[in-house]
Each structure stands twice: as C-alpha cells, then as structure tokens.
Amino acid sequence: MNQELQREQERLDCVMEVLAESIGELEEDASRHRNEVVEFRKHFWEDVTVNLDNFDDFLETVISLRQQAEVLSLSQSSHRQASKRRAALLRMQENPYFGRIDFAEEGEPEMEQVYIGVSSLMDPSGERFLIYDWRAPISSVYYDYAPGPAEYSTPGGMIHGELKRKWQYLIRRGRIESMFDTSLTIGDEVLQEVLGQTANSQMRSIVATIQQEQNRIIRHDRARLLIVQGAAGSGKTSAALQRIAYLLYKYRERITADQIVLFSPNVMFQTYVSGVLPELGEENMQQVTFQEYLDHRLSGLFKVEDAYAQLEYLLTANDNPDYPARMAAIRLKASVSFLEAIQAYRSTLEQSGMRFLPLQFRGETLITAEEMTEQFYSGDETLRLSGRIERLTTWLNERIGEIEKLERRKPWVQDAIELLSNEQYERAYEQIRKKHGLTEDSDEEIEGERLSRELARIIVRKKMKPLREMIRELRFFDLTGIYKQLFEMPMLHTSSGLEAEEAELREDLVDICRITIRNLDEGKLFYEDATPFLLLHELILGFQTNVSIRHVLIDEAQDYSPLQFEFIKRLFPAAKLTVLGDFHQAIFAHAASIADFQELTRLYGPEATETILLRRSYRSTRPIVEFTRSLIPGGENIEPFERKGEKPTLTQVADLSELHRLIEHKVADLKARGADTIAIVCRSAAESAAAYEALGEERIREFKLVTRDSIEYKQGVVVIPAYLAKGIEFDAVIIYDASARSYGEESLRRLFYTACTRAMHHLQLFSVGRASPFMGTAISKGLMKVED
Numbered sequence: 001m002n003q004e005l006q007r008e009q010e011r012l013d014c015v016m017e018v019l020a021e022s023i024g025e026l027e028e029d030a031s032r033h034r035n036e037v038v039e040f041r042k043h044f045w046e047d048v049t050v051n052l053d054n055f056d057d058f059l060e061t062v063i064s065l066r067q068q069a070e071v072l073s074l075s076q077s078s079h080r081q082a083s084k085r086r087a088a089l090l091r092m093q094e095n096p097y098f099g100r101i102d103f104a105e106e107g108e109p110e111m112e113q114v115y116i117g118v119s120s121l122m123d124p125s126g127e128r129f130l131i132y133d134w135r136a137p138i139s140s141v142y143y144d145y146a147p148g149p150a151e152y153s154t155p156g157g158m159i160h161g162e163l164k165r166k167w168q169y170l171i172r173r174g175r176i177e178s179m180f181d182t183s184l185t186i187g188d189e190v191l192q193e194v195l196g197q198t199a200n201s202q203m204r205s206i207v208a209t210i211q212q213e214q215n216r217i218i219r220h221d222r223a224r225l226l227i228v229q230g231a232a233g234s235g236k237t238s239a240a241l242q243r244i245a246y247l248l249y250k251y252r253e254r255i256t257a258d259q260i261v262l263f264s265p266n267v268m269f270q271t272y273v274s275g276v277l278p279e280l281g282e283e284n285m286q287q288v289t290f291q292e293y294l295d296h297r298l299s300g301l302f303k304v305e306d307a308y309a310q311l312e313y314l315l316t317a318n319d320n321p322d323y324p325a326r327m328a329a330i331r332l333k334a335s336v337s338f339l340e341a342i343q344a345y346r347s348t349l350e351q352s353g354m355r356f357l358p359l360q361f362r363g364e365t366l367i368t369a370e371e372m373t374e375q376f377y378s379g380d381e382t383l384r385l386s387g388r389i390e391r392l393t394t395w396l397n398e399r400i401g402e403i404e405k406l407e408r409r410k411p412w413v414q415d416a417i418e419l420l421s422n423e424q425y426e427r428a429y430e431q432i433r434k435k436h437g438l439t440e441d442s443d444e445e446i447e448g449e450r451l452s453r454e455l456a457r458i459i460v461r462k463k464m465k466p467l468r469e470m471i472r473e474l475r476f477f478d479l480t481g482i483y484k485q486l487f488e489m490p491m492l493h494t495s496s497g498l499e500a501e502e503a504e505l506r507e508d509l510v511d512i513c514r515i516t517i518r519n520l521d522e523g524k525l526f527y528e529d530a531t532p533f534l535l536l537h538e539l540i541l542g543f544q545t546n547v548s549i550r551h552v553l554i555d556e557a558q559d560y561s562p563l564q565f566e567f568i569k570r571l572f573p574a575a576k577l578t579v580l581g582d583f584h585q586a587i588f589a590h591a592a593s594i595a596d597f598q599e600l601t602r603l604y605g606p607e608a609t610e611t612i613l614l615r616r617s618y619r620s621t622r623p624i625v626e627f628t629r630s631l632i633p634g635g636e637n638i639e640p641f642e643r644k645g646e647k648p649t650l651t652q653v654a655d656l657s658e659l660h661r662l663i664e665h666k667v668a669d670l671k672a673r674g675a676d677t678i679a680i681v682c683r684s685a686a687e688s689a690a691a692y693e694a695l696g697e698e699r700i701r702e703f704k705l706v707t708r709d710s711i712e713y714k715q716g717v718v719v720i721p722a723y724l725a726k727g728i729e730f731d732a733v734i735i736y737d738a739s740a741r742s743y744g745e746e747s748l749r750r751l752f753y754t755a756c757t758r759a760m761h762h763l764q765l766f767s768v769g770r771a772s773p774f775m776g777t778a779i780s781k782g783l784m785k786v787e788d
Ligand SMILES: Nc1ncnc2c1ncn2[C@@H]1O[C@H](COP(=O)(O)OP(=O)(O)OP(=O)(O)O)[C@@H](O)[C@H]1O
Pocket: 191, 194, 195, 204, 206, 209, 210, 211, 214, 230, 231, 232, 233, 234, 235, 236, 237, 238, 239, 582, 585, 618, 619, 726, 727, 728, 729, 757
C-alpha cells in the first residue's frame, strides 16, 4: 500500500469511528425519544385539566390540550429526525464518501480538503466537516471543474478560488479499494466500473459520478421552465431524481417531498425509479401518470381510452377503414392549432352555443335546456362566462325553490307521508319540534295541519336534494354536447387557429369529425380527446388548481402534447417545471413529426425558459450506441461513452419456429455470460402475447410477460412491448422480429430506436425474412454483425 493510500485509510478509519459513535448516540437519542413518547401518551390526560363548566374553563381545557399535543408532536418529530439521520449514517458506513477536492479559496491562507459523500458528517467537536453532503454549495466544484480556477455560489455570494486536485475513492465496508487522482472529467475509471455492472431491477443513484452537464440540470434554479433534451441513456431520469434530492436539501426549510410531483409513463416505471431517493436518504416525491389524472377526472362521465390502447391501435389496426382518419385526428387534437381552436370556441360560447342538460324530477322535465339557454344569454351582453354561470345558478336555485313549494301539494307527497315508517316519522317529528323551538319536555303539540305541511316540506326537500347538488356542482352543463358541437360543422372550420395552420388536415376533417362524434355518442372518449375535453371543461367552468406543489418534473416528455402541457401548467400554478425528453423516442402518433421542445417556450415565454442538451449516452456500450445512433437522423451528434462491448448481431431466420428455437439458445447463452436482465422486445402487446405463448410451456414458467398492468419488473427474462420498455434498461435486449414486415414504415423508426436503446451490454436482433430498412446504414458501415 503506498503512503498516500495508507494516510487516506487512516483518515477513513477515524471517520468510521466517528460514524460509529454518532450512530450510537443517535440510537440512545432515538430510544430516549421513543420512551418519552410512550410515557407521554400514557400520562397524556393526567396533565390536562378537563373542565367545561363555563367558557373560561372550556378555553383553559382547550389550551392545555393543545399544549400537550404540541409537546407530543415535538417529541415524535425529534424521534423521526433521529431515526432518519441514523438510517443515513448506517448507509454511510458502507461507503462514507466517494470524492475529494483540494480547494484553495481566494484570500484564505490554507487549502481545504473537502471530502464529499451522500450526507454530511461533522467531527465530534462540531466545528469541522469530515464529510460534505454532495449537495452542499462547495461540492459543486467537484462536479463542475477540472483543476484550475474554480468558483461556486453560496447564499452569501460567489466564492472564488483554485481547485488544486480532485480525487475519487472506491470504498467498500470501510476499506479503500482504490483511489484515483482525476484530472479532466470525473473519473472515467469509476464511471466505467459503474456502467459495466449488470442492470438492477431498480434504478440506482448516480451521485458519485454525476457529469458536469447533468450537474447543471440538478442544480438549476433560475428558469420557471427547464427543458432537458437528451439522447437515449444520457441520464435524463437519473438527473431528474438527483435534482429532486437536491431541491429537498437546498430548500429543506420550505419544501417537502409531497410538494414535488414526478409525471412518469406507467406504474412499472414508477416502481423502477422509486428506490433512488430513499437510497439518497430522502423521502420519495409524489409520482403520477397523466392517465391516472384523466381517469380520476373523467371516468364518471366516459369510458376513457388508455394511452397504451391508443398505441396498440396505432400498431395493429392498419386494416381498419377508419385508421387514416384516426391518425389524422390524433395529430390534430394534439396540435397547438387545436388548442387555439378550443380557446376561440370558448370565447364564442360567451355569445351563443352553450348547451345544457334539462333538469328532471320524477320523470318530468322541470326546466328545459332551452329555458336555460335563454336565461344564460339574456340581459347584459358584456357579461363574461363566469358572470353568466353565476347568474344562471342563482336563477336555477330560485326556480327550484318555487317548484319545491308547488310539489309539496302534489299527491305523491301525501302518499310518501303515509308510507313513512314509525322511525322515519319520529325523526321527522323531532326535527320539526326542534325547528319550532320545542324541547323534549315541553307539552305543546304541533297541530295536524302544520305537521303535515312540515312533513311535506321535508320530503320534497330530501327528494330534490340531488337536483340542488347537481346545480351546485354545475353538472347541468352538457359538456359532452358542447365538446361534440365543436366537431359539428362548421364550428371547427371557422375557428381561426385551424385556418392558419394544419391546412393539410382540413381534408381529413370530415372523417375526423365523424369518428369523434360516433365515439362520443357511444359514451366513449378516445385518448386523444381526453385532454382537449378536460381543457374545454375547465376553460368553461374554471380550473381546478393545486397551489401547494412547488416543482413538477415530467419525464418522457416527448409523449405529451402541447395541450397536456397547457393543462399541467394551469393545474400547478405555483410550480416550476422540469421537462425531460427525447424526440427520437416519440412513439405516440401525435408527435410523429416533432423534433424538439421549441413549442414549449410559449408556456412561460422565452425569458422564463431554459434548455439544456445532453449528448452523451451512458447506458450502452460504444458499439451499441454506434449502431443505435445510425438508426435516426442527426444521430451523429450522440456521443458514446467509452465502454467496450461486442457489436449488435442481426440474425435472419426463415420462419417463426426457427426464431423461437434461436431465441431460446440466445437466452441461455446470454445468461451464461452473466446477463441478469434480458428483454425480448416486441413491437406491440399483441406481438408480445403471441410470442410469449409460442415460446412454449416450459418458457412460460421461466419468462414473464409484461403488460400495461404490470406493477414491477424483476430480474430475469421478460417479453415486453417496446412502448412499455421505454425508460428502463436491460443487460441484454433481443429484438423479437426486426424484419421489414414489422419495422418497415417510417412511422415506426422511433419505436425501433427506442427498443434498441434499452440494451446496456448486449443487443441481438432477429429478423423473420428481410431485415428492416432502418438498419441499412448500420449494415453498410459494418456497425453490426450479420448472421444468416
Ligand atoms: N453520471 C452517471 N453516472 C453513472 N451512471 C449514469 C450517469 N448518467 C447516466 N447513467 C446511467 O445511464 C443509464 C441511463 O440513464 P437514464 O435512464 O437516466 O437515461 P435517460 O436519458 O432517462 O434514458 P432514456 O431516455 O433512454 O430513458 C442508467 O443506468 C444510469 O444509471
């Protein structure tokens, strides 16, 4: 062991001792707090004087109760803090720090050695940091600079100085296994080692090897909207999660984990990323899918199509006569022009066109839709929509009040009175006595006439309660009709936005409108209609908002339409947005021709928007990246990280039985070579299910079929549609059928790219018959091995 390493090991030994001591102290603390809480709960009522005789006594009781509750909650929170800190220190025992910088601050006589780890640690005197948290201001120098002049920002201003040296450590269980003096980039050696490991069924934190451009994303703090456009495997999801950990640290006094929301593509992905924050000692943020939100808001009204069902249609329904119209509809309904058309339509509703549902009671129409329309548009022409809604609601309530009075005299009410059970009668009677100020002891009786009047009032009011609720919740708007009307000619044609752009879609408009209306009439809502419908709904009736959320992060953002972004912006008015995506992986039809996030600038304006590009891809070996980047236009801009591996292989087979036989061999071979996670990636769910069945009974026991309802993916072999594999990665990927038949159309190029970029170490493609033309360049340039 050389001297330097010896010295470092000695220092590490001291740190380990401090860690052990601190853990011991925290354990004592935790058990003291626990006992306190237990004791406190036991004697809680002894210290509370409960006296409710008069108001002063009552007040005193309340105050003493509140004080007791505060003491209890303080003890509980100290106990929670101590346990959290103890868990962090226990994790640090495995690997207390991973880096060091020797930094000479301008104007300071001494150079400081700053050790960086997942969490901070002070020496026993409490005066000196033995380890700095990776999120501390000074730690950014570690990620941002090579030796030379360096600076970092603190709440008190910029600190300038010189970074003398930079070190990386590989520590396991208190032993330094190796240390590197890294010069230019942060230790490619360590990164090599990390990236060379096999995939886990859970995403891991990248704290020790965050790259400079990723650090910019993590610590970004200026813009309201941060857009991250990055190649497949460039660390977008990783950076997003590290960013959340950073925000929770930097704003620990102000922001809690439940004020941060991560939009992710599906539940399996949610499980996949859910370990990163706990690994960093933080609580998980909230995770949602846009689909969950749509279902929550709309499932009472419609059968809402799932995003993946739409994709499956796109991939399998080419023969359907409505297919071209549906494709055009998907593009139209996700466009900025359509958003503008909806906004324009909403304005016209201030003058005319609003539709209502008649108010019905006992099978009769009490107030017709026409009456409501007339009332809505009568009087002051300058009134805005919200004013008109308020006025109509008041009018409806008054009308219902009048109708209620008339109903009381109707024979059905008398019948209902006679049918009252004894119990119901007693209850009603009691209610009436109370109303007239009669106590249980008073002798005064309620005379018969008054009693039946009151009973009638109670019965009618109860029966009409749902109607009143309907009015209060504004459910008398015929929202389906209003949305449908947008597609009834000539409404859509005349809206300004569409006339200007999307001219080529105009030809398809008749068919688009036809299929939309038909679907609505069947009580169904296409996925592409769900957001526009909800947006129109909110534009008319007011937006539901959540002001407590401070940060919203949207992963796989290429899958969201401008309308969805508009919606999210309005839903979270107090939040900053981080949007991460890669248009080369845009597999939904609506984004087929979009290449970047420029359109998003309109959300908050150019001054409040910043874009960061990530070009380097870390997931896959160099040969795999060289192959995948040849599949897309502009792919030459993607830089592979230098990691060795073999070229992807293309094997052509004659038929399915040969395919299945070779897949089985390949799986066995990959396992023998150490691949823990292997994915057989198919084009669609339909192809996955068929492949899974065809691979035979024995394999069915061993392989797992991933569907859109899958909650987690475990290590092993999975058969999975490409769109569900998005965002996750595998040691080895087998493309089930990369033939021209499967991946022939240009519209599937992005899906094919997404599928291939899931591979970390091995990529095997099979093709039944002629191979997909997407691989033309790769074959001609020798970027893949071709086997017959
Ligand atoms: N700085 C880093 N240090 C170590 N590993 C990294 C780093 N950056 C990325 N990785 C690894 O590269 C892989 C891809 O990262 P991630 O999934 O975050 O990329 P992505 O851009 O979201 O990919 P995609 O768009 O394809 O879903 C992961 O295994 C991640 O751990």
